[in-house]
Amino acid sequence: MNRQQYADIILNVLESNIEIYKKEFNNSNRINSCIIDNLLPDELTNEIYRAFPSPEEMVSYKSLRENKKIAAQMDMYDPILEEIVFAFQDARIVKVVEEITGLKKMIPDTNLYAGGVSLMAKGNFLNPHLDNSHDNNKENYRVLNLLFYVTPDWKLEDGGNLELWDNGMDKPQRTIHSTFNRLVLMITNKTSIHSVSKVVAEGKRCCVSNYYFSEKPAEIHEYFHVTSFYGRPEEPVKNLLLRTDAFLRQMIRNILGRRIVKTKHIYNRKDNDGI
Numbered sequence: 001m002n003r004q005q006y007a008d009i010i011l012n013v014l015e016s017n018i019e020i021y022k023k024e025f026n027n028s029n030r031i032n033s034c035i036i037d038n039l040l041p042d043e044l045t046n047e048i049y050r051a052f053p054s055p056e057e058m059v060s061y062k063s064l065r066e067n068k069k070i071a072a073q074m075d076m077y078d079p080i081l082e083e084i085v086f087a088f089q090d091a092r093i094v095k096v097v098e099e100i101t102g103l104k105k106m107i108p109d110t111n112l113y114a115g116g117v118s119l120m121a122k123g124n125f126l127n128p129h130l131d132n133s134h135d136n137n138k139e140n141y142r143v144l145n146l147l148f149y150v151t152p153d154w155k156l157e158d159g160g161n162l163e164l165w166d167n168g169m170d171k172p173q174r175t176i177h178s179t180f181n182r183l184v185l186m187i188t189n190k191t192s193i194h195s196v197s198k199v200v201a202e203g204k205r206c207c208v209s210n211y212y213f214s215e216k217p218a219e220i221h222e223y224f225h226v227t228s229f230y231g232r233p234e235e236p237v238k239n240l241l242l243r244t245d246a247f248l249r250q251m252i253r254n255i256l257g258r259r260i261v262k263t264k265h266i267y268n269r270k271d272n273d274g275i
Contacts, residue, residue: 006087
């Protein structure tokens with residue numbers, strides 16, 4: 001399967017229930033999001049899962065903020081993974097996702113800044129956070145997150161589930177099960193705090209990730225913020241440390257207008273002709 005063939009199938013699924021997805025995404029009083037189940041035939045999704053690299057072959061992100069494995073240098077891995085990642089960047093997919101979300105003139109991220117594939121095993125987690133408001137060069141706003149979960153038989157109680165803090169950190173989160181063959185669309189703006197619960201089971205929770213960007217924010221007013229983490233409600237000391245960390249990084253970016261440390265989470269292609 002190549003990216004166009006994957007995109008053909010995804011397009012058909014999205015178009016077949018577009019009004020349902022549109023209504024769900026635009027549900028008020030919560031972080032804009034929707035779920036698309038059975039995105040691909042099961043066997044194709046199983047093939048994607050089997051193509052995932054081992055944790056040892058991926059880049060480790062481990063700190064107070066998070067503990068996970070990621071990969072963006074897609075030409076190092078099974079070609080299936082690059083094809084499915086970039087299938088979500090097909091112009092037809094972008095267009096139908098614009099119809100679902102109401103977000104206009106979105107730009108897929110060919111450099112996979114924070115995109116690609118991720119893996120979480122036992123003990124891994126992602127603390128509540130707001131994603132960086134912009135792309136790597138601070139030219140376009142990050143406006144949409146597309147998460148495709150591919151682990152067979154992954155149970156809710158296994159952990160590794162997406163959590164959306166619809167009403168801020170003072171209210172309970174909404175949990176979206178990271179179940180097999182499920183795509184989640186989630187807005188990225190000033191209030192879209194989200195996290196991933198700690199994995200408590202053996203095995204690996206695998207996800208194909210994409211972000212869409214736009215010249216305009218997914219809100220009325222323009223803004224800028226670095227990736228900003230929070231402690232969970234039961235982590236007051238950790239919350240203080242993470243909020244201080246975010247404040248200091250924000251101040252440095254405001255003063256310097258650029259990163260101090262160059263991101264390694266980007267696809268450095270050998271060619272420059274895009275996807």
